Amino acid sequence: MGLMLEALPQAVSRWLQGYEAEPVTVGMSGAGVYRWRKAGKPGLILKIRPDSHDPDPGFRLAPEAEKMRWLSAWVPGPEVLEYSQQDGCEYLLMTEIVGRSGAENWPPEERPRVVVAIAEALRKLHSIPLERCPFDQRLEAKLAQARQRTELGLVDLADFDERWQGKSAEEPLEVLLQTRPTDEDLVVCHGDYCLPNVLLQEGKLSGFVDLGRLGVADRYQDLALMTRSLTSDLNPQFGEGWDRVFLEAYGIREPDWTRLEFYRLLDEFL
Known part of the structure; x- marks a missing residue:
């Protein structure tokens, strides 16, 4: 990404006079992410991606910019300062959210409060009237993305579980289509609700990031990914049992484990 930083679009570079960049390595968005600092000024975040025609909006910055602008009317988050395209790349410049990522190594005594705050933040997002959300990420749309990405070899x-290693993508896709739920409990979903994408300050939500997959979807889309994130080897500060703490704080004592597994498998294609 170095060359892209040396030749930023003018619309982006005009915001960055006197700032210095440092790479951000937390998270798995797939974009080049840079934090920009300047004495006495709030931090800025710049995301850079090669232009893509990927059917999954999570791999493009234009949908993310649009969704960030829309969501800002409902919950805290970064302000989009500029979106530009140049020389085969997309550039998204935004304000930096003040707060700590859910993926940080929180002290043991703070972890229960953190997980409860993450559940409360999700309830707030899911309470947005879904009829006001113009972005469709219902199952039909998500399955179409999964099919197209399989056909395109994307x-x-x-990244699949050990069960699928050595097999083609068509085999788990067939399982996905055969186990599709017959209904959806629709809400406004984040779409990639995992620990690095939630920022907290003083025990409350300070903002969401990586919003390219935001849209109307089954609430289990978000529940599945956060419960997986909390018990993943990538986040050993949490681990076994924290998925239930999160679900109970969200308000679910008897989760639909089959639906959780379905949405985790779906996420493998996206």
């Missing part, structure tokens, strides 16, 4: 099989 699915990263290396």
Whole structure:
């Protein structure tokens, strides 16, 4: 991404006079992410991606910019300062959210409060009237993205569970289609609700990031990914049992484990 930083679009670079960049390595958005600092000024965040025609909006910055602007009317988050395209790349410049990522190594005594805050933040997002949300991420749309990405060879099989290693993407896709739920409990979903994408300050939500997949979807889309994130080897500060703490704080004592597994498998294609 170095060359892209040396030749930023003018619309972006005009915001960055006197700032210095440092790479951000937390998270798995797939974009080049840079934090920009200047004495006495709030921090800025710049995301850079090669232009893409990927059917999954999570791999493009234009949908993310649009969704960030829309969501800002409902919950705290970064302000979009500029979106530009130049020389085969997308550039998204935004304000930096003040807060700590859910993925940080929180002290043991703070972890229950953090998980409760993450659940409360999700309830707030899910309470937005879905009829006001113009972005469709219902199951039909998500399955269409999964099919297209499989046909285009874009699915990263290396990220699949051990069960699918050595197999083609068509096999788990067939399982996905056969186990599709017959209904959806629709809300406004984040779409990639995992620990690095929630920022907290003083025990409350300070903002969401990586919003390219935001849209109307089954609430289990978000529940599935956060429960997986809390019990993943990537977040050993949490681990076994924290998924239930999160679900109970959200308001679910008897989760639909089959639906959780379905949405985790769906996420493997996106």
